[in-house]
Every structure is written in C-alpha cells, then in structure tokens.
Amino acid sequence: MMTPQIKIPATYIRGGTSKGVFFSRQDLPASCQVPGEARDQLFMRVIGSPDPYAAHIDGMGGATSSTSKCVIVSKSTQPDHDVDYLYGQVAIDKAFVDWSGNCGNLSTAAGAFALHAGLVDAARVPENGICVVRIWQANIKKTIIAHVPISNGQVQETGDFELDGVTFPAAEIVLEFMDPSDDGEDSSMFPTGNLVDELDVPEDVVAGGKLKATMISAGIPTVFVNAADIGYTGRELREAINGDAKALARLESLRIAGALRMGLIKTPEEAASRQHTPKIAFVAPAADYVASSGKTIQAGDIDLLVRAMSMGKLHHAMMGTASVAIATAAAIPGTLVNVAAGGGARESVCFGHPSGVLRVGAAATQVNGQWTVTKAIMSRSARILMEGWVRVPG
The missing domain is CATH 3.10.310.10 (Diaminopimelate Epimerase; Chain A, domain 1)
Structure with a gap:
C-alpha cells in the first residue's frame, strides 16, 4: 500500500530579495518541532533537495541560495521578545540543511509572518501605524527589531518602496539588527583581532x-x-x-x-x-x-x-x-x-x-x-505570495 502525502500549513513569502517557506512551529509534525534528522529531512523534501539536476522541479525551492530556505516562527521563549525565528538554508545538490547563520532578507518576512500568524500580542498591534515586532533570531541568538506597517489592523504589504533586485514596489519595513557583532566572552567582532x-x-x-x-x-x-x-x-x-x-x-x-x-x-x-x-x-x-x-x-x-x-x-x-x-x-x-x-x-x-x-x-x-x-539598520519589504498547505510524501 502506498503512503499518502501529508499536508502541513505553510506560507510562501518573499522577504527582501529572498523567498522562503514559513511555518508556525506548532503546525509542524511533532518530530519536526525539535532539531534533528526528521526536521532536516522534511525541509529538504519541501524544497526539493538534494537535486542533482539543480532545478528543484519537485519542490518549493527555486534552485538558488536566495530561494532554498525554510523558516520556523514561534511565540518567543525570551523575555521582551514577541517571536523566535529559526532559519534553515537548504543545500541544493547536497543532503543537508545549514543552521549556522541568519537570513537578513527573510528577517523582514519573519516580522510580517509573526503578525499574519497571530503570534504577536494583539494589544501591541495598532489599527493603523507601525507595529514594532521584537524578534529573537534563534540561530545566532541576537535581537532584530522589525518596524512593520499596519493598515486597518492588517500588515500592509503594498506600497511604493522600491528595492533593487525586487521587480515590483511594496511597503517598506525597516529592520534594526541589535548588537549584531559576534562579540561574546569568547569571541570578537574581528576574530583575529586585526582590521586587516x-x-x-x-x-x-x-x-x-x-x-x-x-x-x-x-x-x-x-x-x-x-x-x-x-x-x-x-x-x-x-x-x-x-x-x-x-x-x-x-x-x-x-x-x-x-x-x-x-x-x-x-x-x-x-x-x-x-x-x-x-x-x-x-x-x-x-x-x-x-x-x-x-x-x-x-x-x-x-x-x-x-x-x-x-x-x-x-x-x-x-x-x-x-x-x-x-x-x-x-x-x-x-x-x-x-x-x-x-x-x-x-x-x-x-x-x-x-x-x-x-x-x-x-x-x-x-x-x-x-x-x-x-545596531545596523536597513530597509526591506515583504509580501505573502501563497498560503495554505505544503504537501510532502509521507
């Protein structure tokens, strides 16, 4: 007997000059809500990797580093933050997911998705204006502040902000990367101690x-x-x-x-x-x-x-x-x-x-x-392209 496909709630979003498949953590199968092989296998299958043809025909990926990405967003485990944002860069022709860094472009979409998914306290969301979404970037353990425009209680996605590398204009989202350098007790912004x-x-x-x-x-x-x-x-x-x-x-x-x-x-x-x-x-x-x-x-x-x-x-x-x-x-x-x-x-x-x-x-x-x-500051935009369920063979 053949195993049917499983379907998982998912949202396909452009953030900056990247695209990714976004999930609320609670919507993932139980085995994929925690780090490990099951989660990696799921994300590779969603994207369509590893693909020796480097085309991602049988998945949601776009066969480039900018379009082979999956994101998990959940209510934050950190004080004074709204959501935790975890990013997986899916290799195209190899069987692995790289969790070693962040995607700055999809950080824009993480703030917007958090609001779309109802993960931000409603009391913090204005009817009209800018909502400040406090994001904990779980890969690198840093804070990102997304200033997301709100219109009639919903994320405003359309606008006249133009971003080179993105064909059409959209609404501007300002990102602040707080304390972005890797300068903990055992590390330095310049790991060798030298500027050059x-x-x-x-x-x-x-x-x-x-x-x-x-x-x-x-x-x-x-x-x-x-x-x-x-x-x-x-x-x-x-x-x-x-x-x-x-x-x-x-x-x-x-x-x-x-x-x-x-x-x-x-x-x-x-x-x-x-x-x-x-x-x-x-x-x-x-x-x-x-x-x-x-x-x-x-x-x-x-x-x-x-x-x-x-x-x-x-x-x-x-x-x-x-x-x-x-x-x-x-x-x-x-x-x-x-x-x-x-x-x-x-x-x-x-x-x-x-x-x-x-x-x-x-x-x-x-x-x-x-x-x-x-902090470092830049402007980006984000837009939902499709929402519903992503299907993968069970």
Missing part, C-alpha cells in the same frame, strides 16, 4: 599565496577582500562568475581559508557542511556599471562596489546579513570596506551590487581599543 590580515590562500587564488582580508563577524561571518587582488573589478554580474567552474573553485578555497582563520572550522573538510558561513565578498571603489536589470549605476551615486558569494554562487543582489557586515565594516576606519568607500568615519554607506544599489547604516564605537557596533 594577510590571509594564507592557495596559489591558484592569488600568486604568492598571501591576500589582504578583513574578517568580521557582524550580521554574519564575512571575509572581505579587494576585487582587484583576485582579478575582478567589482562590477561583475552573476553570469561572469557562476558559469566559471574554475572561478567558483578558487572562491570556495578562499572561503575555506577564511573559515579556518576565523576559527569557524577546524579542518578544510568541515567546510562542505558549513556552506552558509562565512560569506566571501569582494570590494572596489565606486565606478559606473550596468546592473542586471540594464539600468546604469553611476559612480557618483554610490560609495563603493560590493559583490558577495552565497552557497557557492555569486548572489544576484546582496544578502541582508552581509549588508549588516558591510555597514559595520564601512563604519570602522581602516577596514578594506571602509578604504574602498573612501575612508574616514561614516554612519551609513550606499553600495552597488549586481542588481543595483542599497543604503545601509551602522553605529560603531571604540571601547577600550575594541570596536563594537550597537
């Missing part, structure tokens, strides 16, 4: 095997290098890199070198099961370029160029968490990001990415010789 390091990398990455890098844990662990040092201009679009197997292999070996130096992994082999972190990003001074939409971006309208790798491919725009890292590094004089942006003290930066431009801000201060950042 000489990173040992394979000779095929750069002749001589030495590469300048800024390694930072803010938003998400990120390794920044100068585009010119690895043979790029910073104006590249996805096609220039994602179809080049040799380039992808070089960038992955750079990521592994950074992960080892940052102490995120102990052996190179571990990197295979930690694809989500760290991110590799390369920066360059502002220059004119044509974005993937065909729009010309003028050098005078941006402070610098940034391109970032996500799950082994050049991202079509910019990950929200990497945007936090960019904002933080740009605010600290002497980092490669700050130097590319023209140097000096700054509280915000406007950077060019493959799809266009994005402005992000961060408040950084130096205390006892150590840099800290109190």
Whole structure:
C-alpha cells in the first residue's frame, strides 16, 4: 500500500530579495518541532533537495541560495521578545540543511509572518501605524527589531518602496539588527583581532599565496577582500562568475581559508557542511556599471562596489546579513570596506551590487581599543505570495 502525502500549513513569502517557506512551529509534525534528522529531512523534501539536476522541479525551492530556505516562527521563549525565528538554508545538490547563520532578507518576512500568524500580542498591534515586532533570531541568538506597517489592523504589504533586485514596489519595513557583532566572552567582532590580515590562500587564488582580508563577524561571518587582488573589478554580474567552474573553485578555497582563520572550522573538510558561513565578498571603489536589470549605476551615486558569494554562487543582489557586515565594516576606519568607500568615519554607506544599489547604516564605537557596533539598520519589504498547505510524501 502506498503512503499518502501529508499536508502541513505553510506560507510562501518573499522577504527582501529572498523567498522562503514559513511555518508556525506548532503546525509542524511533532518530530519536526525539535532539531534533528526528521526536521532536516522534511525541509529538504519541501524544497526539493538534494537535486542533482539543480532545478528543484519537485519542490518549493527555486534552485538558488536566495530561494532554498525554510523558516520556523514561534511565540518567543525570551523575555521582551514577541517571536523566535529559526532559519534553515537548504543545500541544493547536497543532503543537508545549514543552521549556522541568519537570513537578513527573510528577517523582514519573519516580522510580517509573526503578525499574519497571530503570534504577536494583539494589544501591541495598532489599527493603523507601525507595529514594532521584537524578534529573537534563534540561530545566532541576537535581537532584530522589525518596524512593520499596519493598515486597518492588517500588515500592509503594498506600497511604493522600491528595492533593487525586487521587480515590483511594496511597503517598506525597516529592520534594526541589535548588537549584531559576534562579540561574546569568547569571541570578537574581528576574530583575529586585526582590521586587516594577510590571509594564507592557495596559489591558484592569488600568486604568492598571501591576500589582504578583513574578517568580521557582524550580521554574519564575512571575509572581505579587494576585487582587484583576485582579478575582478567589482562590477561583475552573476553570469561572469557562476558559469566559471574554475572561478567558483578558487572562491570556495578562499572561503575555506577564511573559515579556518576565523576559527569557524577546524579542518578544510568541515567546510562542505558549513556552506552558509562565512560569506566571501569582494570590494572596489565606486565606478559606473550596468546592473542586471540594464539600468546604469553611476559612480557618483554610490560609495563603493560590493559583490558577495552565497552557497557557492555569486548572489544576484546582496544578502541582508552581509549588508549588516558591510555597514559595520564601512563604519570602522581602516577596514578594506571602509578604504574602498573612501575612508574616514561614516554612519551609513550606499553600495552597488549586481542588481543595483542599497543604503545601509551602522553605529560603531571604540571601547577600550575594541570596536563594537550597537545596531545596523536597513530597509526591506515583504509580501505573502501563497498560503495554505505544503504537501510532502509521507
């Protein structure tokens, strides 16, 4: 006798330049309400992974790092927070779910979904105005504040806010990433203690095997290098890199070198099961370029160029968490990001990415010789695309 499909309440949401399948934790099968193999297997089957065809035809995924995501939201276990938000990055062609980091873009949707799902105390939701949703990001144990517009008691999704990388306008949601740096007792925002390091990398990455890098844990662990040092201009679009197997292999070996130096992994082999972190990003001074939409971006309208790798491919725009890292590094004089942006003290930066431009801000201060950042701010939007049940073979 064949096993029928099971159906699970789910909502398919675009958040920023990403899409994901959202679940309320209590709606998941009991075995999937807790971490473990059952939950991972469910999320892989929902998305359609692992898929050797890299197409996700038999699942909800979109065969890119931006569209192969699942989220669990629940009433918060933390005082003074509304919801807990747990994010799983589902690998496309391998059988694993990476829980090591956050998705900044879907953080926008987490606030909106919390309201749609009735997980925020009704007394805190205005009839019209802005609802402040206090999110506990459970992967990285940080607070995110989402300022979600409310119209007639419901989340306002339509509006005229435009986000490069998203085709249509929507309502603006402002996100505040509180204390985004990984600066607990045993860690530092700059894990090596330096604003710029000489990173040992394979000779095929750069002749001589030495590469300048800024390694930072803010938003998400990120390794920044100068585009010119690895043979790029910073104006590249996805096609220039994602179809080049040799380039992808070089960038992955750079990521592994950074992960080892940052102490995120102990052996190179571990990197295979930690694809989500760290991110590799390369920066360059502002220059004119044509974005993937065909729009010309003028050098005078941006402070610098940034391109970032996500799950082994050049991202079509910019990950929200990497945007936090960019904002933080740009605010600290002497980092490669700050130097590319023209140097000096700054509280915000406007950077060019493959799809266009994005402005992000961060408040950084130096205390006892150590840099800290109190919050990073950016605007995104979110919209429900479909809601109902997702079905998977039982």
